Amino acid sequence: MQERLITAQNRLKELNFSLEEKVKKQVQTIQRHEALLTSLFSDMKEGIVLFNEKLEMRFCNPSAVRLLNLSEEEAKKRFLALVKEMHQSRDKHLFIQSQGFDLELRMFESGAKDVFCVFVRDATSELQIDRLKDELIGIAAHELKTPLAGVRMAAECLSKTVQDPESKETAAELLESADEMKSMISRWLDVAKLQTGSYEIHPEFCLIKPMIRKALKHFSGFKDFECSLEISPDAAAANVDKQAFMQIVQNLLSNAYKYRKEGGVCRVKIQTRKSGDFLELKVEDEGIGLPESAIDKIFDRFYQVRMDPARKIGGTGLGLYITKELVLLHKGKITVASTLGEGTVFTLELPALPTETEKGKDE
Structure with a gap:
């Protein structure tokens, strides 16, 4: 009995030693991989910041601190606030x-959502190019307004x-083209104002x-449009700016008409309901709908959904x-x-109540 006990104890010691060796090797492997990743991340010119599921910072490479131009401690506090906002x-x-x-800054999550990686890069030159492009578009659009007004006036005179x-048909086509160009120029100017923060709204109840x-009058002559x-x-x-609100509605209706089912009637339903201090407005159509990949891009500048190569969508x-x-x-x-x-449903929430200033004016 004693011999068996001694044998079992020796076997247990061997197993423990073997297990310790395996754990030691695994730890060394993990440490090597961690050192390799740390070295790789540390040499990157882009910033890398890692957080665990409790949003505790586990790693921050030197570039991340350098890009913020703060002390290491201040940079970590700043990143913590930013990651909470992005989360x-x-x-x-x-x-x-x-x-x-x-x-x-972009945040990426692991599959298990227990690690969050924040990627930081300097986008100064790209944004400067975007600003110059927006400025150029604004200038070009503004300069086009005067000659276009002359073209439209001549087309209108010719049609009469x-x-x-x-x-008469040629004159009507010319007038329609001039109106399309006018609408396009207006959109470019609106984008330029929105980008520079100079677009002003004046809400009223x-x-x-x-x-x-x-807004629906624009579609009054369309036989394949119902609302x-x-x-x-x-x-x-x-409590909205009248012109901005009408533009919002008209843009959503135009989008529904543009992406209607080919050969069919564009049917749109507009509904409202009260939601706390907000008016909830839904614009629902029965069109071709959107692929899931387009949902996150649909509000991006110059983005258009392309699904049927044979169908031209202007x-x-x-x-x-x-x-x-405008909603923001x-x-x-x-x-x-x-x-x-x-089909597609756009849901808007807009202020339903007048501001305190407007209440004072009414009183």
Whole structure:
């Protein structure tokens, strides 16, 4: 019995020793990999910051600290605040300014969501090019307005004076093209103002149904367009800029018409309801819908969904970008849900109540 016990103890010691050796080798392997990754990350010119699931910083390479131009301790506090902000946002993407530089931050999650990696890079030159491009577009659009007004006036005069049907049709096409160009120039100018922060809105408490009906006049001659309104009595007014609100609605209707099912009628439903201090407005269509890959890009500048190569869809890809920016200027929000082949729903939340200043004026 004693011999068996001694044998078992020796066997257990051998197993423990073997296990310790295996653990030691695994630890050494992990340490080598960690040292390799640390060396790799440390030599990168881009910043890398790692957080665990409790949002505790586990690693921060020298470039991340350098890009913020702060002390290491201050940089860590700044990154902690930024990662909390990105963790709550949908796109996990931020642009910030630091000591005259424009930095882009992107957050990536591990599959198990127990590690968060923040990638930091200097995007100053790219954003400067974007600003110059926006400025150039704004200048070009502004300079085009005067000659275009002359072209449109000549086309309008021609349409009233010519008699033969062929010339009248040509004049009508010329007038339509001039109006399309005018609309395009207006969009470019709006984008330039939005980019520079010079776009101003003047909200006032007003009924929304007359504004929606006015926006619908643009589609009055379209035989393949139908729109129904369901305005809830407790959600019939909002605190909005009239022109901006009509542009928002018209852009969403234009988007629905552009992405209608080919050969079919564009059917749109506009509904409102009260949601706390906000008016919730839904614009729902029965069009071709959006692929899931397009949902996060639909509000980007110049982005257009391309699904059928044989079908030509016009436009500049600026309408929904402008729509979102106008909604944000109202301190509201806009979301989109879509089912491919069935349609799309845009949901807006806009202030429903007048401001204290406007209440004072009314009194």
